[in-house]
Amino acid sequence: MSSDEVYEKVVGGLSEVLAMEKDEIKPDSKLTGDLDASSLDVVDFLFQMKKTFGIELTLAEVRKELAKDAGSEQADTEEQWDDALFDAVTVRDVVGWVKARVSP
Amino acid sequence: MRLSGACGIGIDILGLARFSDFLVRNEEQLTEIFTQGELLAADDDGRRELYLATRWALKEAVLKALGTGWGRHVEWTDVEAVGDAFGPRIVLHGAAEKAAARSGTPRAVGSASASGGTIIAMAVLAPAGQPDNP
Numbered sequence: 001m002s003s004d005e006v007y008e009k010v011v012g013g014l015s016e017v018l019a020m021e022k023d024e025i026k027p028d029s030k031l032t033g034d035l036d037a038s039s040l041d042v043v044d045f046l047f048q049m050k051k052t053f054g055i056e057l058t059l060a061e062v063r064k065e066l067a068k069d070a071g072s073e074q075a076d077t078e079e080q081w082d083d084a085l086f087d088a089v090t091v092r093d094v095v096g097w098v099k100a101r102v103s104p
Numbered sequence: 105m106r107l108s109g110a111c112g113i114g115i116d117i118l119g120l121a122r123f124s125d126f127l128v129r130n131e132e133q134l135t136e137i138f139t140q141g142e143l144l145a146a147d148d149d150g151r152r153e154l155y156l157a158t159r160w161a162l163k164e165a166v167l168k169a170l171g172t173g174w175g176r177h178v179e180w181t182d183v184e185a186v187g188d189a190f191g192p193r194i195v196l197h198g199a200a201e202k203a204a205a206r207s208g209t210p211r212a213v214g215s216a217s218a219s220g221g222t223i224i225a226m227a228v229l230a231p232a233g234q235p236d237n238p
Contacts, residue, residue: 038122039164040118040122040123040126040160043126043137044125044126044129044130047129047130047133048129050133
């Protein structure tokens with residue numbers, strides 16, 4: 001599956017969950033920061049991705065990816081972790097993570 | 105209820121219409137969010153949608169009080185709200201239970217209310233020895 005196809009499906013999923021028009025969602029849109037996704041929206045979206053792509057992109061894995069991207073152990077600690085990292089997640093980030101699981 | 109020495113609070117607000125959409129889309133995934141006890145109690149309650157929505161809001165409130173967030177270690181099912189829809193008893197499991205114990209506030213109490221399609225929930229983490237919800 002190409003990156004464009006993954007992008008279209010990811011945006012389609014976000015559009016449905018957030019009740020937004022697809023053209024309001026950009027590659028650089030931050031899920032929580034720009035699109036105002038709540039935790040319920042994020043869970044809903046991850047479930048849609050599971051159905052759409054047949055992959056398990058759990059929030060646990062998202063957090064692991066964030067820790068890896070940040071090059072920090074801090075985000076992967078059992079106690080507090082940096083919410084700012086999650087706030088910075090963009091549509092492009094999600095597309096990359098999905099793409100890596102769909103076409104490893 | 106007054107709780108001396110309480111050191112963790114969390115609050116959540118949720119639109120029932122938004123939760124209804126979630127429920128319709130994700131019926132088969134609910135066991136990842138709710139415990140079997142919560143799902144069975146919701147079926148018995150007669151107001152399943154409202155019951156589960158208050159559970160969600162309570163879980164969110166407890167996780168905020170814990171300060172751990174959800175995902176990497178703490179699962180939604182680690183926080184269980186049993187009993188009455190709006191005067192529940194909170195039971196912590198797994199990573200949530202451990203995090204609460206480490207913070208010296210192993211007991212969680214919660215309360216929820218609904219009006220005009222909006223649900224609000226609040227949770228307080230308290231030291232051991234505090235009374236349960238009335």
